[in-house]
Amino acid sequence: MSHLDNERLKQVLFLLIIAFLSIVLFRELYVLFPGFLGAVTFYVLSRNYMFRLVENRKWKKSWAATLIMVLSFLIILLPIGMLINMLTAKVSYAITHSSDLIKGLQSINAQLQESMGVNLMTPDRLSKLQEYITNVLPAFVGATFNTLTAVAIMYFILYFMLVNAREMEEALYEYIPLKDENVELLGKEMKNMVVSNAIGIPLIALIQGVISLVGYLIFGVPEPVFWFVVTCFTAMLPIIGAAAVYVPxxxxxxxxGQTWQGIAVLAYGFGVVGTADNLFRMLLARKIGDVHPLITIFGVIVGVNLLGFIGLIFGPLLISLLIVLMKIYSNEYLVKKREVKVVRTAHSKEKKMKQTGE
Structure with missing residues:
Protein backbone atom coordinates (compact mmCIF):
# COMPACT_ATOMS: atom_id res chain seq x y z
CA MET A 1 0.00 0.00 0.00
CA SER A 2 1.40 3.37 -1.04
CA HIS A 3 1.81 6.32 1.28
CA LEU A 4 -1.04 8.16 -0.52
CA ASP A 5 -3.43 5.22 -0.11
CA ASN A 6 -2.49 4.97 3.56
CA GLU A 7 -3.28 8.65 4.10
CA ARG A 8 -6.63 8.28 2.34
CA LEU A 9 -7.49 5.28 4.51
CA LYS A 10 -6.68 7.28 7.64
CA GLN A 11 -8.86 10.14 6.35
CA VAL A 12 -11.81 7.82 5.66
CA LEU A 13 -11.53 6.18 9.09
CA PHE A 14 -11.33 9.58 10.76
CA LEU A 15 -14.45 10.77 8.87
CA LEU A 16 -16.30 7.58 9.85
CA ILE A 17 -15.48 8.20 13.53
CA ILE A 18 -16.71 11.81 13.23
CA ALA A 19 -19.92 10.64 11.49
CA PHE A 20 -20.53 7.95 14.12
CA LEU A 21 -20.11 10.35 17.04
CA SER A 22 -22.28 12.95 15.27
CA ILE A 23 -25.11 10.44 14.79
CA VAL A 24 -24.90 9.30 18.43
CA LEU A 25 -24.93 12.87 19.74
CA PHE A 26 -27.77 13.88 17.41
CA ARG A 27 -29.93 10.96 18.59
CA GLU A 28 -29.36 11.83 22.23
CA LEU A 29 -29.78 15.58 21.74
CA TYR A 30 -32.64 15.39 19.23
CA VAL A 31 -34.98 17.08 21.71
CA LEU A 32 -32.80 20.20 21.39
CA PHE A 33 -32.94 20.24 17.59
CA PRO A 34 -36.01 22.55 17.19
CA GLY A 35 -34.44 25.01 19.63
CA PHE A 36 -31.16 24.87 17.72
CA LEU A 37 -32.94 25.59 14.41
CA GLY A 38 -34.75 28.50 16.03
CA ALA A 39 -31.46 29.87 17.41
CA VAL A 40 -29.82 29.67 13.98
CA THR A 41 -32.82 31.42 12.41
CA PHE A 42 -32.84 34.28 14.91
CA TYR A 43 -29.05 34.56 14.69
CA VAL A 44 -29.15 34.98 10.91
CA LEU A 45 -31.86 37.63 11.25
CA SER A 46 -30.15 39.58 14.06
CA ARG A 47 -26.38 39.18 13.49
CA ASN A 48 -26.03 42.52 11.66
CA TYR A 49 -27.73 44.38 14.52
CA MET A 50 -25.41 42.62 16.98
CA PHE A 51 -22.32 43.74 15.06
CA ARG A 52 -23.60 47.31 14.84
CA LEU A 53 -24.21 47.52 18.59
CA VAL A 54 -20.89 45.94 19.55
CA GLU A 55 -18.52 47.25 16.88
CA ASN A 56 -20.06 50.62 15.97
CA ARG A 57 -21.73 51.69 19.21
CA LYS A 58 -19.21 49.90 21.49
CA TRP A 59 -21.81 48.06 23.58
CA LYS A 60 -20.82 45.13 25.74
CA LYS A 61 -21.57 41.86 24.02
CA SER A 62 -23.78 40.60 26.84
CA TRP A 63 -25.89 43.79 26.85
CA ALA A 64 -26.30 43.79 23.08
CA ALA A 65 -27.28 40.11 23.04
CA THR A 66 -29.76 40.63 25.87
CA LEU A 67 -31.37 43.61 24.11
CA ILE A 68 -31.76 41.69 20.85
CA MET A 69 -33.27 38.69 22.65
CA VAL A 70 -35.74 40.85 24.60
CA LEU A 71 -36.83 42.74 21.48
CA SER A 72 -37.23 39.52 19.48
CA PHE A 73 -39.38 38.11 22.27
CA LEU A 74 -41.59 41.20 22.54
CA ILE A 75 -41.97 41.80 18.79
CA ILE A 76 -42.17 38.24 17.47
CA LEU A 77 -42.66 35.52 20.06
CA LEU A 78 -45.02 37.26 22.50
CA PRO A 79 -47.74 37.99 19.88
CA ILE A 80 -47.39 34.47 18.47
CA GLY A 81 -47.55 33.05 21.99
CA MET A 82 -50.74 34.98 22.70
CA LEU A 83 -52.33 33.64 19.52
CA ILE A 84 -51.31 30.07 20.37
CA ASN A 85 -52.61 30.51 23.93
CA MET A 86 -55.99 31.62 22.58
CA LEU A 87 -56.09 28.64 20.23
CA THR A 88 -55.02 26.26 23.00
CA ALA A 89 -57.79 27.53 25.25
CA LYS A 90 -60.36 26.73 22.56
CA VAL A 91 -58.81 23.31 21.99
CA SER A 92 -58.94 22.56 25.72
CA TYR A 93 -62.61 23.58 25.74
CA ALA A 94 -63.26 21.28 22.77
CA ILE A 95 -61.58 18.41 24.64
CA THR A 96 -63.72 18.84 27.74
CA HIS A 97 -66.91 19.34 25.71
CA SER A 98 -66.28 16.82 22.92
CA SER A 99 -69.78 15.34 23.30
CA ASP A 100 -71.35 18.79 22.79
CA LEU A 101 -69.14 19.27 19.74
CA ILE A 102 -70.31 15.98 18.24
CA LYS A 103 -73.96 16.92 18.88
CA GLY A 104 -73.39 20.24 17.14
CA LEU A 105 -71.87 18.47 14.14
CA GLN A 106 -74.83 16.08 14.03
CA SER A 107 -77.20 19.08 14.02
CA ILE A 108 -75.25 20.75 11.17
CA ASN A 109 -75.19 17.48 9.23
CA ALA A 110 -78.96 17.11 9.64
CA GLN A 111 -79.49 20.64 8.30
CA LEU A 112 -77.19 19.98 5.33
CA GLN A 113 -79.00 16.72 4.58
CA GLU A 114 -82.37 18.44 4.73
CA SER A 115 -81.44 21.49 2.63
CA MET A 116 -78.90 20.03 0.17
CA GLY A 117 -79.34 16.28 0.41
CA VAL A 118 -75.72 15.84 1.54
CA ASN A 119 -74.86 13.39 4.32
CA LEU A 120 -71.31 14.15 5.45
CA MET A 121 -71.45 12.62 8.92
CA THR A 122 -72.40 8.95 8.99
CA PRO A 123 -72.46 7.27 12.43
CA ASP A 124 -69.17 5.56 11.61
CA ARG A 125 -67.50 8.87 10.72
CA LEU A 126 -68.84 10.53 13.85
CA SER A 127 -67.45 7.77 16.08
CA LYS A 128 -64.05 8.04 14.36
CA LEU A 129 -64.13 11.81 14.74
CA GLN A 130 -64.89 11.57 18.45
CA GLU A 131 -62.04 9.10 18.87
CA TYR A 132 -59.76 11.47 16.98
CA ILE A 133 -60.73 14.41 19.21
CA THR A 134 -60.11 12.50 22.43
CA ASN A 135 -56.76 11.13 21.23
CA VAL A 136 -55.22 13.83 19.05
CA LEU A 137 -56.30 17.11 20.61
CA PRO A 138 -54.55 16.44 23.95
CA ALA A 139 -51.38 15.93 21.91
CA PHE A 140 -51.89 19.46 20.58
CA VAL A 141 -51.78 20.83 24.12
CA GLY A 142 -48.66 18.76 24.74
CA ALA A 143 -47.12 20.19 21.59
CA THR A 144 -47.65 23.66 23.00
CA PHE A 145 -45.61 22.70 26.06
CA ASN A 146 -42.90 21.28 23.79
CA THR A 147 -42.87 24.56 21.88
CA LEU A 148 -42.28 26.49 25.11
CA THR A 149 -39.39 24.16 25.93
CA ALA A 150 -37.94 24.69 22.45
CA VAL A 151 -38.18 28.48 22.90
CA ALA A 152 -36.27 28.32 26.21
CA ILE A 153 -33.56 26.17 24.62
CA MET A 154 -33.47 28.47 21.60
CA TYR A 155 -32.71 31.56 23.68
CA PHE A 156 -30.10 29.70 25.71
CA ILE A 157 -28.24 28.74 22.50
CA LEU A 158 -28.89 32.10 20.82
CA TYR A 159 -27.25 34.04 23.65
CA PHE A 160 -23.93 32.24 23.25
CA MET A 161 -24.13 32.44 19.46
CA LEU A 162 -24.56 36.24 19.63
CA VAL A 163 -21.90 36.80 22.28
CA ASN A 164 -19.36 34.72 20.34
CA ALA A 165 -20.57 35.70 16.87
CA ARG A 166 -17.27 36.72 15.26
CA GLU A 167 -15.30 33.84 16.76
CA MET A 168 -17.97 31.34 15.73
CA GLU A 169 -18.12 32.57 12.13
CA GLU A 170 -14.34 32.61 11.80
CA ALA A 171 -14.15 29.05 13.13
CA LEU A 172 -16.84 27.88 10.71
CA TYR A 173 -15.09 29.65 7.85
CA GLU A 174 -11.85 27.88 8.74
CA TYR A 175 -13.12 24.37 9.50
CA ILE A 176 -15.85 23.88 6.89
CA PRO A 177 -14.15 21.69 4.27
CA LEU A 178 -15.12 23.84 1.29
CA LYS A 179 -13.48 26.41 -0.95
CA ASP A 180 -13.76 30.01 0.26
CA GLU A 181 -16.20 31.01 -2.50
CA ASN A 182 -18.48 28.08 -1.58
CA VAL A 183 -18.38 29.00 2.11
CA GLU A 184 -19.47 32.52 1.13
CA LEU A 185 -22.17 31.05 -1.12
CA LEU A 186 -23.39 28.89 1.78
CA GLY A 187 -23.67 31.94 4.04
CA LYS A 188 -25.48 33.99 1.41
CA GLU A 189 -27.93 31.22 0.51
CA MET A 190 -28.48 30.44 4.19
CA LYS A 191 -29.49 34.04 4.84
CA ASN A 192 -31.78 34.16 1.80
CA MET A 193 -33.63 30.96 2.65
CA VAL A 194 -33.99 31.87 6.34
CA VAL A 195 -35.55 35.20 5.38
CA SER A 196 -37.79 33.53 2.77
CA ASN A 197 -39.00 30.75 5.08
CA ALA A 198 -38.95 32.31 8.53
CA ILE A 199 -40.31 35.71 7.48
CA GLY A 200 -42.02 35.21 4.11
CA ILE A 201 -44.32 32.30 5.01
CA PRO A 202 -45.58 33.70 8.38
CA LEU A 203 -45.92 37.22 6.95
CA ILE A 204 -48.10 36.08 4.06
CA ALA A 205 -50.17 34.00 6.51
CA LEU A 206 -50.61 37.04 8.78
CA ILE A 207 -51.69 39.21 5.84
CA GLN A 208 -54.29 36.61 4.84
CA GLY A 209 -55.46 36.41 8.44
CA VAL A 210 -55.92 40.19 8.71
CA ILE A 211 -57.79 40.37 5.40
CA SER A 212 -59.98 37.45 6.51
CA LEU A 213 -60.63 39.18 9.85
CA VAL A 214 -62.02 42.21 8.00
CA GLY A 215 -64.47 39.91 6.20
CA TYR A 216 -65.42 38.11 9.42
CA LEU A 217 -66.24 41.44 11.05
CA ILE A 218 -68.21 42.73 8.05
CA PHE A 219 -70.32 39.59 7.69
CA GLY A 220 -70.95 39.11 11.41
CA VAL A 221 -69.11 35.81 11.87
CA PRO A 222 -69.21 34.78 15.57
CA GLU A 223 -65.89 35.02 17.45
CA PRO A 224 -64.02 36.69 14.56
CA VAL A 225 -60.73 37.05 16.49
CA PHE A 226 -60.59 33.31 17.16
CA TRP A 227 -61.20 32.52 13.49
CA PHE A 228 -58.56 35.09 12.59
CA VAL A 229 -56.05 33.08 14.66
CA VAL A 230 -57.11 29.80 13.04
CA THR A 231 -56.88 31.38 9.58
CA CYS A 232 -53.34 32.62 10.26
CA PHE A 233 -52.19 29.10 11.11
CA THR A 234 -54.05 27.32 8.30
CA ALA A 235 -52.76 29.91 5.79
CA MET A 236 -49.26 28.46 6.33
CA LEU A 237 -50.45 25.09 5.05
CA PRO A 238 -49.67 24.44 1.38
CA ILE A 239 -52.40 24.14 -1.29
CA ILE A 240 -55.40 24.37 1.10
CA GLY A 241 -54.32 27.45 3.05
CA ALA A 242 -56.97 29.80 4.43
CA ALA A 243 -59.67 27.97 2.46
CA ALA A 244 -59.60 25.35 5.23
CA VAL A 245 -61.43 27.95 7.35
CA TYR A 246 -63.64 30.07 5.11
CA VAL A 247 -65.05 27.19 3.01
CA PRO A 248 -66.44 25.17 6.00
CA GLY A 257 -80.16 29.54 7.21
CA GLN A 258 -77.83 32.56 6.98
CA THR A 259 -77.81 32.40 3.19
CA TRP A 260 -76.45 35.82 2.25
CA GLN A 261 -73.72 35.63 4.91
CA GLY A 262 -72.65 32.19 3.74
CA ILE A 263 -72.48 33.28 0.11
CA ALA A 264 -70.65 36.47 1.09
CA VAL A 265 -68.04 34.57 3.15
CA LEU A 266 -67.37 32.15 0.28
CA ALA A 267 -67.20 34.92 -2.33
CA TYR A 268 -64.97 37.07 -0.11
CA GLY A 269 -62.71 34.10 0.64
CA PHE A 270 -62.18 33.02 -2.96
CA GLY A 271 -62.26 36.51 -4.45
CA VAL A 272 -60.44 38.69 -1.92
CA VAL A 273 -58.43 36.42 0.39
CA GLY A 274 -57.26 34.14 -2.43
CA THR A 275 -56.33 37.08 -4.68
CA ALA A 276 -54.50 38.81 -1.82
CA ASP A 277 -52.49 35.64 -1.24
CA ASN A 278 -51.27 35.56 -4.85
CA LEU A 279 -50.69 39.32 -4.98
CA PHE A 280 -48.67 39.65 -1.78
CA ARG A 281 -46.77 36.44 -2.50
CA MET A 282 -45.67 37.95 -5.83
CA LEU A 283 -44.72 41.29 -4.23
CA LEU A 284 -42.81 39.68 -1.36
CA ALA A 285 -41.01 37.35 -3.76
CA ARG A 286 -39.29 40.40 -5.27
CA LYS A 287 -38.23 41.70 -1.86
CA ILE A 288 -37.25 38.66 0.20
CA GLY A 289 -37.43 35.76 -2.24
CA ASP A 290 -40.15 33.18 -2.71
CA VAL A 291 -40.33 29.54 -1.62
CA HIS A 292 -41.29 27.05 -4.31
CA PRO A 293 -44.70 25.44 -3.57
CA LEU A 294 -43.21 21.93 -3.72
CA ILE A 295 -40.61 22.89 -1.10
CA THR A 296 -43.41 24.22 1.11
CA ILE A 297 -45.58 21.11 0.66
CA PHE A 298 -42.89 18.53 1.34
CA GLY A 299 -41.28 20.75 3.96
CA VAL A 300 -44.49 21.01 5.97
CA ILE A 301 -45.04 17.24 5.76
CA VAL A 302 -41.49 16.46 6.88
CA GLY A 303 -41.31 19.28 9.42
CA VAL A 304 -44.56 18.45 11.22
CA ASN A 305 -43.61 14.75 11.46
CA LEU A 306 -40.13 15.58 12.77
CA LEU A 307 -40.68 18.68 14.88
CA GLY A 308 -44.42 18.99 15.49
CA PHE A 309 -46.19 22.33 15.11
CA ILE A 310 -42.95 24.30 14.81
CA GLY A 311 -42.14 22.23 11.72
CA LEU A 312 -44.50 24.44 9.68
CA ILE A 313 -41.62 26.92 9.53
CA PHE A 314 -38.51 24.77 9.86
CA GLY A 315 -39.60 21.94 7.55
CA PRO A 316 -39.30 24.04 4.36
CA LEU A 317 -36.08 25.47 5.80
CA LEU A 318 -34.53 21.99 6.06
CA ILE A 319 -35.42 21.11 2.46
CA SER A 320 -34.08 24.47 1.25
CA LEU A 321 -30.85 23.77 3.14
CA LEU A 322 -30.56 20.35 1.47
CA ILE A 323 -30.94 21.96 -1.97
CA VAL A 324 -28.26 24.55 -1.12
CA LEU A 325 -25.87 21.82 0.06
CA MET A 326 -26.44 19.88 -3.18
CA LYS A 327 -25.68 23.03 -5.16
CA ILE A 328 -22.49 23.61 -3.19
CA TYR A 329 -21.48 19.96 -3.59
CA SER A 330 -21.86 20.39 -7.34
CA ASN A 331 -19.71 23.54 -7.31
CA GLU A 332 -17.12 21.98 -5.01
CA TYR A 333 -16.63 18.56 -6.55
CA LEU A 334 -18.59 17.97 -9.76
CA VAL A 335 -17.30 21.12 -11.48
CA LYS A 336 -13.74 20.08 -10.67
CA LYS A 337 -14.47 16.58 -11.99
CA ARG A 338 -15.90 18.00 -15.23
CA GLU A 339 -12.87 20.26 -15.63
CA VAL A 340 -10.53 17.28 -15.24
CA LYS A 341 -12.60 15.34 -17.77
CA VAL A 342 -12.40 18.22 -20.27
CA VAL A 343 -8.63 18.47 -19.82
CA ARG A 344 -8.22 14.72 -20.30
CA THR A 345 -10.40 14.82 -23.42
CA ALA A 346 -8.31 17.68 -24.82
CA HIS A 347 -5.08 15.80 -24.11
CA SER A 348 -6.52 12.65 -25.73
CA LYS A 349 -7.51 14.57 -28.87
CA GLU A 350 -4.13 16.25 -29.01
CA LYS A 351 -2.40 12.86 -28.70
CA LYS A 352 -4.53 11.36 -31.48
CA MET A 353 -3.79 14.33 -33.74
CA LYS A 354 -0.05 13.89 -33.17
CA GLN A 355 -0.29 10.17 -33.91
CA THR A 356 -2.26 10.87 -37.08
CA GLY A 357 0.28 13.50 -38.14
CA GLU A 358 3.12 11.09 -37.58
Missing part, protein backbone atom coordinates in the same frame (compact mmCIF):
# COMPACT_ATOMS: atom_id res chain seq x y z
CA UNK A 249 -67.54 28.46 7.58
CA UNK A 250 -69.48 29.46 4.46
CA UNK A 251 -71.11 26.02 4.24
CA UNK A 252 -72.05 26.19 7.93
CA UNK A 253 -73.66 29.61 7.50
CA UNK A 254 -75.62 28.37 4.46
CA UNK A 255 -76.82 25.29 6.32
CA UNK A 256 -77.90 27.34 9.34
Missing amino acids: MGIYLLSS
